[in-house]
Amino acid sequence: MSQSLSSSKRVTTASLIRAALGRAGSPQPGHKAVGALSRDQLRRIAIRKLPDLNTTEADAAMRIVAGTARSMGVRVEE
Numbered sequence: 001m002s003q004s005l006s007s008s009k010r011v012t013t014a015s016l017i018r019a020a021l022g023r024a025g026s027p028q029p030g031h032k033a034v035g036a037l038s039r040d041q042l043r044r045i046a047i048r049k050l051p052d053l054n055t056t057e058a059d060a061a062m063r064i065v066a067g068t069a070r071s072m073g074v075r076v077e078e
Contacts, residue, residue: 013068016045026073036075042066 018024021035037045039062046053046061053061066076 011048013045013049013065014072016048017065017069017072017074020045021074025071029071029073032073033075034073036077037066037069038077042069042076 014025017037020037020041023034026032026034042062042065043058046058046065049065050056050058050061053064055061055064069076
């Protein structure tokens, strides 16, 4: 019996944030910030990740991505 596995490699949220910043996250998140994301950058990342997230709303996706950014030591500008 032959099985075919199909796997699509998705870009992680952390990779998208690193691409937006041009560098990796902070070695000490919560203590040292390595950069900031604008609301527009945050929205673009959230829209791109929307199919992978457990929500269908862009605002909820933005909150999820913002949490990932904060855990990497990235500020989210208002």
